[in-house]
Amino acid sequence: MTFTKTTEQSSKYEHLEKMSVQELLSNINQEDKTVPYAVEKALPQIETLVAEIVVKMKLGGRLFYIGAGTSGRLGVVDASECPPTFGVPFDLVNGIIAGGDKAIRRAVENAEDNATQAWIDLQEHDINENDVVVGIAASGTTPYVIGGLKACNENNISTGSISCNAGSPLSQTAKFPIEVIVGPEFVTGSSRMKAGTAQKLVLNMISTASMIQLGKVKGNKMVDMQLSNSKLVDRGVKMIMGEIPVSYEEAAELLKKYGSVRKAVDNYNGQ
Structure with missing residues (x-):
């Protein structure tokens, strides 16, 4: 399969700087509306990964997200919301971002290009065969993420991925790949937009469905939530x-x- 980065293809909208605010907002909204339908097409892939996560967690395993830039930040956000929402330990779902926690607020130069650092970062958490590591990269080409999953595969650790291009190197590396094909962005190459929205939706599904399967919700209520305010x-x-x-x-x-x-x-x- 020929790999093409649709997330990097030119926007179908021209002369954005000449649009009114109303036109900008309307067109962005039109593009955003397509994202849930792209996610819907990936539901079978998401289901397979969630099933693996639940099996591993019942064995005492944990879930790790690894990513760089926007993708890494989205993983950190999803992981950080699990303890207050579901009352689970803070180390059950973990978000690791290239460049470390300082990269959450400010980009760290060249951090995503280091293909060996993710495995080093994971080892700090005593990663083991009961855990699942999900690499997040809209492009599907981020060396930090791909290198991390390759090392996990070599150490018999289950791997998943979330990307927004078909047939990417990341998907070919992960044992349980998820591809949400959202197409070109409104601003060419700005994958924090539709691709980021798609990743957020998928992360919501992964963590929420996994926690429900583990008995952390009763009826439709967060009965184990932390009473923090x-x-x-x-x-x-x-x-x-x-x-x-x-x-x-x-x-x-x-x-x-x-x-x-x-x-x-x-x-x-x-x-």
Whole structure:
């Protein structure tokens, strides 16, 4: 298969600087509307990767995202939101970005071109055969990500990928590749736009579906969420009231006593 970077092809829109704000926003929105349909075509690939992640996590494994630039930042965001949302340990889902944490805010020159650094970064987390490593790269050509997955493959660690070009070197490296083909960007080559949106949607699916499969959601509620602010405490109290016949004040006391919605409800039902 011939590899073509559709994410780098010229935008189908010309003379952007001559467009009004309304025209710019309308055209960007038109392009954005195509992204969920591109994700839909990749659902079978996403399902296969999620199934592998769940199997590995049930064996005590963890999930790692590795990426550079926008892709790396998206992985860090998804990983960082799992503990507060699902009440899981902070090291269950991990985001690693080329150049280290300082690269989250500011680009680190040439970090993505180092093909050996990702494996070094992963080894700091005592990576092992129960873990799954997902490489994220819109282009599908980032050396940092590809090098990391190659090293994982050599060490019998399950690998997945999320890219936005068909038949990329990254997809050929990953055991469980996901390709979301979004086409040329509104601003030529600006893969933080449609490609970034696609990656975010897929990451939402991977982490959410995996956590639900692991029992971290009951009904449709985040019963294990961390109660880190007043909004979440109020939500937790109302979730308890929806499960057991208690007043707001009684639910608040149960939540304070047991520390989570799940434990509050389980202990009440056990009385």
